[in-house]
Amino acid sequence: MEGVDHLAHERNKAQFDVAVMKAVWAGSRDAYELFHRFSRLVANDPEMFIPAIKAQATEEQQKQWLPLANKMKIIGSYTQTELGHGSNVRGLETTATFDPKTDEFVLNSPTLTATKWWPGGLGKIATHALAHARLIIDDKDYGVHGFLVQLRSLDDHLTLPGITIGDIGMKYGSGAYNTMDNGSLIFDHVRIPRNQMLMRLSQVTREGKYVPSNVPRQLSYGTMVYVRQKIVFDASIALSRAVCISTRYSAVRRQFGSHNGSPETQVIDYKTQQARLFPLLASAYAIRFVSEWLNSFYKDLLQRLEAKDFSTLPEAHACTAGLKSITTSVAADGIEECRKLCGGHGYLTSSGLPELSAVYIPACTYEGDNVVMLLQVARYLMKTISQLKSGNKPVGTTAYLGRAEQLMQYHSDVLRAEDWLKPNVVVEAFEARAARMSMACAQNLSKFNNPEDGFQELSADLVEAATAHCQLIIVSKFIEKLQQDIPGKGVKEQLGVLRSIYALFLLHKHIGDFLSTDCITPKQGYLANEQLRSLYSQVRPNAIALVDAFNYTDHFLSSVLGRYDGNVYPKLYEEAWKDPLNDTSIPDGFHEYVQPMLKQPLHHGRL
Numbered sequence: 001m002e003g004v005d006h007l008a009h010e011r012n013k014a015q016f017d018v019a020v021m022k023a024v025w026a027g028s029r030d031a032y033e034l035f036h037r038f039s040r041l042v043a044n045d046p047e048m049f050i051p052a053i054k055a056q057a058t059e060e061q062q063k064q065w066l067p068l069a070n071k072m073k074i075i076g077s078y079t080q081t082e083l084g085h086g087s088n089v090r091g092l093e094t095t096a097t098f099d100p101k102t103d104e105f106v107l108n109s110p111t112l113t114a115t116k117w118w119p120g121g122l123g124k125i126a127t128h129a130l131a132h133a134r135l136i137i138d139d140k141d142y143g144v145h146g147f148l149v150q151l152r153s154l155d156d157h158l159t160l161p162g163i164t165i166g167d168i169g170m171k172y173g174s175g176a177y178n179t180m181d182n183g184s185l186i187f188d189h190v191r192i193p194r195n196q197m198l199m200r201l202s203q204v205t206r207e208g209k210y211v212p213s214n215v216p217r218q219l220s221y222g223t224m225v226y227v228r229q230k231i232v233f234d235a236s237i238a239l240s241r242a243v244c245i246s247t248r249y250s251a252v253r254r255q256f257g258s259h260n261g262s263p264e265t266q267v268i269d270y271k272t273q274q275a276r277l278f279p280l281l282a283s284a285y286a287i288r289f290v291s292e293w294l295n296s297f298y299k300d301l302l303q304r305l306e307a308k309d310f311s312t313l314p315e316a317h318a319c320t321a322g323l324k325s326i327t328t329s330v331a332a333d334g335i336e337e338c339r340k341l342c343g344g345h346g347y348l349t350s351s352g353l354p355e356l357s358a359v360y361i362p363a364c365t366y367e368g369d370n371v372v373m374l375l376q377v378a379r380y381l382m383k384t385i386s387q388l389k390s391g392n393k394p395v396g397t398t399a400y401l402g403r404a405e406q407l408m409q410y411h412s413d414v415l416r417a418e419d420w421l422k423p424n425v426v427v428e429a430f431e432a433r434a435a436r437m438s439m440a441c442a443q444n445l446s447k448f449n450n451p452e453d454g455f456q457e458l459s460a461d462l463v464e465a466a467t468a469h470c471q472l473i474i475v476s477k478f479i480e481k482l483q484q485d486i487p488g489k490g491v492k493e494q495l496g497v498l499r500s501i502y503a504l505f506l507l508h509k510h511i512g513d514f515l516s517t518d519c520i521t522p523k524q525g526y527l528a529n530e531q532l533r534s535l536y537s538q539v540r541p542n543a544i545a546l547v548d549a550f551n552y553t554d555h556f557l558s559s560v561l562g563r564y565d566g567n568v569y570p571k572l573y574e575e576a577w578k579d580p581l582n583d584t585s586i587p588d589g590f591h592e593y594v595q596p597m598l599k600q601p602l603h604h605g606r607l
């Protein structure tokens, strides 16, 4: 019935102050920030063009271009990826050849695989590209640099001479990403003034002299680092949307279990539903808190870079790459799990889940393929370990590797299930697992004469070690979050339950790592799972309140299953009748194609 809260009985069970939890979840950024970004995403993606100009253009160039971009007088596309190269930025083929006679660069796509391919906004709407191309001076290749290129007339939006542009076509399913005009672009000797090479990091003089960057060349990758840390925040939003929908529906849906006319069982009370759903609820909070930490770490990096302090740049790259990888994989897989948790109705567009999945899953690929990103983390870990011998004491997120010898001797002293509720017990186990996996890789790598051959041969193990390292970061930041002063009745207690669910679910899921590295015994693994089951019972009465704390409107959720009032069935039915198929009783084509078959006489008694 309209106006009735069908989940009121669930909300009355809450054992904590929901208003405070809403504030904890909202944190330092408004969750709707992404919604507006997301809505822009499906129109155009200023997410990268403007930050890239800020990162790579001189002050003078910024003064020229930023006001135009900020006021949408020009529409930009971050045009890096090509048909033949995306992950391997140093393999990009587009060229920008300096012509000293005219003081210009000539942009060209020398091969088909040099065609720019994927950049958002490029296909139909962008007027300018921040094109990444190989700088060529006097036949010498100076590697990939950024160039601002006008693509279309600002009068009639027609493409300019030498520019061939198109949309790359429909993408995965019918998701909203199909409203993003990811495009293709071929340059045929397009000339731009020399001052349209972004020259903050390195320059080309009027005489054609290349002035190399006096800062790490990787700063030219800065926009990707910036977006990767944002994507971690986005992962918490995407996953929490799906968890909100599936948790509310799990409390509404009843199936089996009726005795003597009693109501059937709420599916949220089935232990299998809880074992699938509650770790995702905990993961949403875990990812949110690690994104807060990562954002503050990134802001600290920016301040350091201003002061030419590059000391945390390698760690920032490793953390943004690794956490982007881990959190987008968890969110993408989690959204699909939430669809399955809703049974058949989860597959309806009106559930909001297919659309969310179709839009979200490319996050595992864009801004860095998730495996390639974890390999970057692995390189960082191996380098950190190789420097231990020279007395280089690791700090920050790799500080535990400085205690590797001690961690190699570690054995968990868990005796009872409740011992796994102690944060220090959990962190020690996760540190030991991560340290031992990385040290084992380093040990195996040392057996190879050619380190690169070893890295390739061991890359699957290295990805697992990088995963363990990143999961340790997320667990640690969840624990650190709860060491902050958090007011409100029961709020910290509930977050503590979620923290333990997150950590013990990972321990259970990766029990092979913990056993094969001899960090814990099978009995201790069994006790962790025992504790996990108890934690599910503790979170169960608070589940609806914990997703209410995301503070999402029904409009934002766009889901008949995730409605705040739980009034699912009437709305499911109502929504179905909006489908144009139901405008007529007899479907189009019936008389032409189906009815003749139905009218066909039987032949020899056979249909």
Ligand SMILES: CC/C=C\C/C=C\C/C=C\C/C=C\CC/C=C/C(=O)SCCNC(=O)CCNC(=O)[C@H](O)C(C)(C)COP(=O)(O)OP(=O)(O)OC[C@H]1O[C@@H](n2cnc3c(N)ncnc32)[C@H](O)[C@@H]1OP(=O)(O)O
Pocket: 037, 038, 041, 045, 047, 048, 078, 080, 081, 086, 087, 088, 089, 090, 120, 218, 219, 221, 222, 224, 225, 227, 230, 231, 234, 235, 237, 238, 313, 314, 317, 359, 360, 365, 366, 367, 368, 369, 372, 376, 379, 380, 383
């Ligand atoms: C509800 C809906 C929810 C969400 C949707 C809503 C919104 C979506 C939000 C955002 C959407 C944003 C974007 C979508 C559009 C997508 C855009 C794109 O995809 S842009 C293109 C992205 N492309 C990539 O990410 C390419 C990945 N490849 C690379 O980064 C590099 O090629 C790679 C790092 C893999 C290798 O680089 P290379 O130069 O070959 O370096 P190498 O490995 O040799 O290492 C050398 C040295 O450099 C260090 N290093 C590498 N990269 C960095 C870096 N970025 N910063 C600092 N340092 C770096 C590396 O560690 C090594 O160091 P050492 O020498 O070992 O010390």
Ligand SMILES: Cc1cc2nc3c(=O)[nH]c(=O)nc-3n(C[C@H](O)[C@H](O)[C@H](O)COP(=O)(O)OP(=O)(O)OC[C@H]3O[C@@H](n4cnc5c(N)ncnc54)[C@H](O)[C@@H]3O)c2cc1C
Pocket: 045, 078, 079, 080, 081, 084, 085, 086, 087, 088, 117, 118, 119, 120, 177, 182, 362, 365, 366, 367, 368, 369, 370, 371, 372, 375, 459
């Ligand atoms: C929706 C969407 C939007 C995008 N928007 C933009 C944009 O606006 N601008 C832009 O420039 N680009 C954009 N991209 C492109 C995106 O950045 C690339 O697709 C991404 O970086 C992955 O690169 P790739 O396609 O070359 O994958 P590949 O690297 O070809 O990946 C293919 C497989 O090879 C594996 N692999 C690759 N290298 C290694 C290695 N060294 N070791 C082990 N395995 C490896 C990968 O793990 C993967 O399994 C977008 C892509 C998508 C899907």
